Amino acid sequence: MGLQRRARHRRSRAVAAAALASLLAAAFATTAGASAPPAAPPSFGLRAPPPQPPPQLTKAQIDDAVAKLDGIVESGMRKTGVPGVAVAVVHNDRVVHLQGFGERQVGRPGAVEPDTVFQLASLSKPIASTVVAGAVGSKAVAWDEPVTKHLPDFALNDPWVTDHVTLADLFAHRSGLPDHAGDLLEDLGYDRAYILQHLRHEPLTPFRASYAYTNYGPTAAAQAVANAKDTSWEKLAADTLYTPAGMDSTSSRFADYEKAGNKAVTHVKTGGGAWQAKYVRDADAQSPAGGVSSTARDMTAWMRLQLANGKLGGDQIIAPEPLERTHLPEIVSQAPTNPAGRAGFYGLGWNVSYDDQGRLRLSHSGAFALGANTNVTLLPSERLGIVVLTNGEPVGLADSIAFDFLDTAQHGKPTADWLALIGQVYEQEEQAARSPTDYAKPSLAPAPARPDDTYVGTYRNDYYGPLRVTAADGVLTMHLGPDTMRFRLTHYDGDTFSFRTVGENAAGLFGVTFTGDVDGKAAKVRVESLDRNGLGTFTRE
Numbered sequence: 001m002g003l004q005r006r007a008r009h010r011r012s013r014a015v016a017a018a019a020l021a022s023l024l025a026a027a028f029a030t031t032a033g034a035s036a037p038p039a040a041p042p043s044f045g046l047r048a049p050p051p052q053p054p055p056q057l058t059k060a061q062i063d064d065a066v067a068k069l070d071g072i073v074e075s076g077m078r079k080t081g082v083p084g085v086a087v088a089v090v091h092n093d094r095v096v097h098l099q100g101f102g103e104r105q106v107g108r109p110g111a112v113e114p115d116t117v118f119q120l121a122s123l124s125k126p127i128a129s130t131v132v133a134g135a136v137g138s139k140a141v142a143w144d145e146p147v148t149k150h151l152p153d154f155a156l157n158d159p160w161v162t163d164h165v166t167l168a169d170l171f172a173h174r175s176g177l178p179d180h181a182g183d184l185l186e187d188l189g190y191d192r193a194y195i196l197q198h199l200r201h202e203p204l205t206p207f208r209a210s211y212a213y214t215n216y217g218p219t220a221a222a223q224a225v226a227n228a229k230d231t232s233w234e235k236l237a238a239d240t241l242y243t244p245a246g247m248d249s250t251s252s253r254f255a256d257y258e259k260a261g262n263k264a265v266t267h268v269k270t271g272g273g274a275w276q277a278k279y280v281r282d283a284d285a286q287s288p289a290g291g292v293s294s295t296a297r298d299m300t301a302w303m304r305l306q307l308a309n310g311k312l313g314g315d316q317i318i319a320p321e322p323l324e325r326t327h328l329p330e331i332v333s334q335a336p337t338n339p340a341g342r343a344g345f346y347g348l349g350w351n352v353s354y355d356d357q358g359r360l361r362l363s364h365s366g367a368f369a370l371g372a373n374t375n376v377t378l379l380p381s382e383r384l385g386i387v388v389l390t391n392g393e394p395v396g397l398a399d400s401i402a403f404d405f406l407d408t409a410q411h412g413k414p415t416a417d418w419l420a421l422i423g424q425v426y427e428q429e430e431q432a433a434r435s436p437t438d439y440a441k442p443s444l445a446p447a448p449a450r451p452d453d454t455y456v457g458t459y460r461n462d463y464y465g466p467l468r469v470t471a472a473d474g475v476l477t478m479h480l481g482p483d484t485m486r487f488r489l490t491h492y493d494g495d496t497f498s499f500r501t502v503g504e505n506a507a508g509l510f511g512v513t514f515t516g517d518v519d520g521k522a523a524k525v526r527v528e529s530l531d532r533n534g535l536g537t538f539t540r541e
Helices: 017-028 059-080 121-137 159-164 167-171 183-187 192-201 216-228 233-242 254-259 284-290 296-307 320-326 397-411 418-432
Strands: 084-091 094-102 331-334 344-346 351-354 360-368 372-379 384-390 457-460 467-472 475-480 485-493 496-500 509-515 524-527 537-540
Touching: 059 084, 059 094, 059 397, 059 418, 084 296, 084 397, 094 296, 121 167, 121 216, 121 233, 121 284, 121 296, 121 320, 121 360, 121 372, 167 216, 183 192, 192 216, 192 284, 216 233, 216 284, 233 284, 296 372, 296 384, 360 397, 372 397, 384 397, 397 418, 467 524
Parallel strands: none
Antiparallel strands: 084 094, 084 384, 331 344, 344 351, 351 360, 360 372, 372 384, 457 467, 457 537, 467 475, 475 485, 485 496, 496 509, 509 524, 524 537
16 A cells, blocks of 8 residues: 655654663662662752772673574564564674665565665764764753743743753753653644644643653753754754764654655554554754754764764864763653662663663663664663664564663573563553544444534634544534644434544544533534543633
8 A cells, every 4th residue: 555645744753661660770770779869850960870890791792682683683673573673783883783674564574774865763863962972062051941042932830940951951852841752742733833832721730840741841951952053953963963973864853764765654553463554754843952864874873972972083073072972861760660670760861770780871772653663772881773664564673672781781582572571661651652542433322413514613712723624424523723624423322422543642432522512502612632631621702
């Protein structure tokens, strides 16, 4: 089947980010040992982390893990059916493994190669923080300066927080914005400017005392940095990082990925278990958080730079101090799950954890439900890093390859069935996103709906904009978003109808419930899938 364009139905979903961070923390620190330094509020600065221990892995151990890596990848591909994978490993500033596997698109000629372009999804975040570190190093901005200094129209739900929230707060997901704030607006086709302007309606949790993963927090910070440099984010990323580092196939523009001849297209798994190139995923609205595309070869340059304090080939591409700041714990992202466990942290665009020997581990996953999954993991004390790019929806393959490789380097073999464990996390997250009501099953004793003209009309919402209901030939249709997306409403029970969600945030059927009666017309309508944070009720004009 050909690609069905979903360019305006999108959400950069770091699926199960918190759960994966918890799994990583548990795997990396199963017993008590060296602890990570606590994060301090920005105004007080950050204490220096404990010195990293000397390398503990021998060249022979790493060579053995590299020798087994192709087998790990091929085994995972057989078990999952994911069409294409590219993997790269760097060690001691050298590329020690670079390989492509499988197909760029199912059913069409073209093998995955080291120079095949993949969409990175949320692996874009540590790349974005690298770019911002470059801007900090040039004194254009500071990690701890307010976002509104360069993005004056930006506001959150609390004026004090608006005035004080910094670039670091937004990159560390500690602004108080709720989980994935803004993503549902992107699902409806709104652009970056609209979404950033409307984050002020989102409810807040305690500032700098609560962690919730977002895409539009880092995007707002990145946009502020671009404004400070009087350029676009996409050009800033290229000028600051991609061009100096020789990452010639890397871009923060969807159009560049789209026109690449050697690209891996996204795939989803069908009900019958086959993989299908069904959707196109345009993440330009949240480009800093999820819109980068790159190759395994280009990613080796970035990993080498990360592991060499901003240097690459003898050139200081990114200043070391602001880059090191991105590697520090800024907030607890996951509390210990047992008395012997250790907390997981989030830095500036990175998951941050420490093992029993005090070794720092930096990691990030990326996941598009519409068909991509990626992972990068670095051990700075070992000067070792691995990146895994895949062109299939998240089933745990990218993350498990990285886990298996590092386990093999440390222990000679994987210490768990990481593919099964991580796959289960993604499955649980997918199930949790569904409505608690199964609208596919008829109500046992449904009440009749009122006449269609009871529901027809326009309803307003400060966050989501207008919602219009029309009737034609006995069918009610709901219209939403700037491009007037259309959703057929199917009667369920009384004044409740159902519709099928679409895009990155799609999770099956959800309810639409009309309430009130003003002169025979419904006064309000609540869209269940849009009501995650209490913002999903529309009022008749």
